[in-house]
Structures are given as structure tokens and as C-alpha cells.
Amino acid sequence: MFGIPTETKYMAGSVFGNILKCSTWGESHGAAIGAVLDGCPAGLAIDENYIQKFLDRRKPGQSDFSTKRNESDKVEILSGVFEGKTTGTPISLLIRNTSQISKDYSNIASVYRPGHADYTFDSKYGFRDYRGGGRSSGRETAGRVAAGAIAIRLLEEFGISFMTYVESVGDISVDYNNFDKEEIFRNMLYMPDKDAADKASEYLRNLTADKDSSGAVVKCIISGCPAGLGDPVFDKLDARLAGAIMSIGAVKSFEVGNGREAAGLKGSQNNDEFYSENGIVKKKTNNSGGILGGISDGSDIVLTAAFKPTPSIYKAQNTVNTDKENVSIEIKGRHDPIIAPRAVVVVEAMSALVIADALLINCSSKLDNLKKIYG
Numbered sequence: 001m002f003g004i005p006t007e008t009k010y011m012a013g014s015v016f017g018n019i020l021k022c023s024t025w026g027e028s029h030g031a032a033i034g035a036v037l038d039g040c041p042a043g044l045a046i047d048e049n050y051i052q053k054f055l056d057r058r059k060p061g062q063s064d065f066s067t068k069r070n071e072s073d074k075v076e077i078l079s080g081v082f083e084g085k086t087t088g089t090p091i092s093l094l095i096r097n098t099s100q101i102s103k104d105y106s107n108i109a110s111v112y113r114p115g116h117a118d119y120t121f122d123s124k125y126g127f128r129d130y131r132g133g134g135r136s137s138g139r140e141t142a143g144r145v146a147a148g149a150i151a152i153r154l155l156e157e158f159g160i161s162f163m164t165y166v167e168s169v170g171d172i173s174v175d176y177n178n179f180d181k182e183e184i185f186r187n188m189l190y191m192p193d194k195d196a197a198d199k200a201s202e203y204l205r206n207l208t209a210d211k212d213s214s215g216a217v218v219k220c221i222i223s224g225c226p227a228g229l230g231d232p233v234f235d236k237l238d239a240r241l242a243g244a245i246m247s248i249g250a251v252k253s254f255e256v257g258n259g260r261e262a263a264g265l266k267g268s269q270n271n272d273e274f275y276s277e278n279g280i281v282k283k284k285t286n287n288s289g290g291i292l293g294g295i296s297d298g299s300d301i302v303l304t305a306a307f308k309p310t311p312s313i314y315k316a317q318n319t320v321n322t323d324k325e326n327v328s329i330e331i332k333g334r335h336d337p338i339i340a341p342r343a344v345v346v347v348e349a350m351s352a353l354v355i356a357d358a359l360l361i362n363c364s365s366k367l368d369n370l371k372k373i374y375g
């Protein structure tokens with residue numbers, strides 16, 4: 001009937017993607033968390049061990065700078081995979097919660113943590129699962145990482161790969177003269193520069209002693225994407241990536257290519273000049289970050305996400321309670337003094353879900369592509 005939608009894809013914001021659809025479910029202190037990934041083509045080789053490697057990068061308790069919550073984050077594939085290959089049906093992924101200490105959160109049941117989602121959840125729903133932040137907890141991102149790992153596996157088939165790392169912690173930045181890709185997995189902060197990682201560790205140790213937390217910047221470089229991914233108007237590839245990355249808790253800004261810096265440049269400085277090499281169009285520079293007009297241009301896609309400092313700090317803070325009285329709060333529970341190192345793999349997973357979705361959408365963008373399938 002006119003005006004009445006007969007179908008809606010809207011499910012309270014928990015579903016993401018067009019052809020490759022990921023929904024996450026679960027709360028921090030519920031029985032389990034997880035994801036359902038629908039739309040993944042049949043025949044993709046995948047198993048729990050592959051997904052687990054990504055979850056282990058996000059897992060709590062791995063370093064001095066991550067929450068001491070001791071979760072194994074073991075993933076179980078419940079459906080959609082048979083004899084080591086995807087079947088083309090929904091892939092259901094389960095991660096049990098095993099280390100909840102909900103009593104630590106009893107003092108936030110009636111008091112709003114500054115910088116967290118307690119006040120806004122109460123304003124919206126009038127009721128909230130306060131244990132560990134419920135659905136607003138960073139723990140929700142485990143489901144995204146499990147689903148994103150499958151997207152990464154799919155992209156591997158097409159030679160598309162990711163390099164994601166922490167670029168700065170507070171005001172300590174990677175020195176690109178010391179850049180060492182191997183170093184990313186050698187230090188607890190996932191920084192590609194040992195000196196910077198050592199300085200940042202020292203900074204974080206002092207902050208922890210002072211019951212405080214730090215912000216940080218994460219960079220993600222996606223290599224091997226063909227030109228042509230993304231759509232011209234509302235579904236521009238950079239718009240889709242921005243939405244995906246900004247949906248991660250604590251992300252406060254997103255940039256593609258040189259981002260904000262472009263605003264201070266002249267066109268002659270900012271434009272990436274094209275040249276042709278053996279009939280292949282290339283660019284001398286990559287200020288655009290691999291996307292022009294919302295469509296991938298075949299060069300590396302370069303994304304930057306800025307994370308705010310962890311809002312739950314142990315220092316005493318002024319706030320308000322549910323009776324709208326002024327009170328002070330000393331937060332308990334187990335919190336990371338910095339979010340970004342554990343979120344590196346979340347940024348990678350969300351980017352992969354967008355790129356894999358765009359790859360599938362692009363199959364129908366021109367007749368030639370359809371003829372390759374049906375011709």
C-alpha cells in the first residue's frame with residue numbers, strides 16, 4: 001500500500017552491508033556475543049583457526065595496556081560452513097563470555113560515566129544493561145572481527161591485503177624513517193617503529209599510574225584493490241568506509257588519504273598526477289588515498305581513524321546520577337588505558353566488510369561483468 005513500507009532492512013542499527021550483510025548481537029556481560037554474516041559466496045575455504053588469529057589480536061589481557069578481563073574469545077562457527085568451505089548460507093559465529101565480573105559495574109547502574117554511553121542509552125531506551133556497558137561495550141566488536149575475518153579471507157582470493165597499525169599514541173608518533181612492517185606484530189602497541197612504541201609504552205605506564213587514559217590514531221592501508229569499487233553518490237566508497245569506521249566505539253574522526261591536510265594545500269600540490277606505464281594508469285603520489293569520485297582508483301586505499309582516550313578512568317570524576325543529582329564517581333571494572341591497539345584489527349575488519357561488499361556489488365556494474373558470469 002502506498003506510503004506503508006512492506007519491507008524494511010532496518011533492525012535497530014545492528015545490521016551492516018548491502019550484499020554482504022553482517023549483524024552483530026550480544027552484550028558485554030551476557031552469555032555470549034557474536035555475528036551473523038550473510039551473502040558470502042559459497043566455496044570459500046575458511047575455518048575457526050583462521051578467524052581465531054584475528055580475534056586473538058583483539059583479545060583482552062594480552063598486554064600491560066589492555067583490560068585484565070581474561071577472555072579466551074574462542075570462536076565457534078555454528079552454521080554456513082561445511083567441510084571447510086562456506087555454503088552460501090548465513091554464517092553464524094559465537095563467542096562465549098566467560099570472564100564477567102558484573103558486580104564491578106553496580107556503581108554505574110545509577111551513575112552516568114562521563115564520556116561513555118550510559119546517559120544517552122538511558123535517554124533513548126529508559127533502561128539499560130549497565131553490566132560492562134552492555135551493548136555499548138568495546139566487547140561488541142569481537143563479533144565484527146569474526147565476521148570481518150571472513151571478508152578478509154574472501155579478499156585474499158583477489159590479492160587484496162591489509163596493513164593496519166597504530167600511528168600515534170598521545171603526541172608520540174611513528175617516525176616514518178624508522179618504519180618497519182615486521183615491528184607491528186613485535187610490540188604490544190602494534191606500532192611499526194620500535195622507538196616510538198618504547199616511548200609510548202613509557203607514556204602509558206605513567207598515565208596508568210595516574211589513573212588516566214590516552215587517545216591514539218590507527219592507520220589502515222588496503223593494497224591490491226582494483227579500480228572501480230564504490231558508487232558515485234550516496235554509496236561512495238569513502239562514505240561507506242567512513243560510516244564503517246565511525247561506527248566503532250571511541251572513533252572521533254576519519255580521514256582518507258591526506259584528509260584534513262588537503263584543506264591547507266594548493267590544487268597543484270594536492271592533485272595526484274597520472275602517468276601511464278605499459279598501458280596501466282598509475283599515479284605519482286597518493287594524496288587521494290586511492291579513492292576518486294567515491295570510486296577506488298587502483299592505488300592503495302589509505303584510511304586514518306582517531307580514537308579518543310578510554311572514557312572509563314579510575315580517577316575520581318564529577319557527574320550526575322539517574323536522579324539528576326550531582327555526585328562523584330570512581331569507576332571500577334577492567335578497562336584499557338588505551339583503546340587503539342586492540343581496535344587495530346577492528347578497523348581492519350570493518351574496512352574489509354566494506355571492500356568485500358563493494359566487490360560483490362561491482363559484479364553488476366557493467367554488462368561485461370555480467371557476460372563474464374553468464375555469457
Ligand SMILES: Cc1cc2nc3c(=O)[nH]c(=O)nc-3n(C[C@H](O)[C@H](O)[C@H](O)COP(=O)(O)O)c2cc1C
Pocket residue numbers: 067115116117136137138139141248249250251308310311312313334335336339342343346
Ligand atoms: C576494542 C574497544 C575496546 C574498548 N574498551 C573500553 C574500555 O575498556 N572502557 C571504556 O570505557 N570504553 C571502552 N571502549 C570505548 C567505548 O565502547 C566507547 O567510548 C563508548 O561506547 C562511547 O561511545 P563513543 O566514544 O563512540 O561516543 C572500547 C572500544 C573499543 C572499540
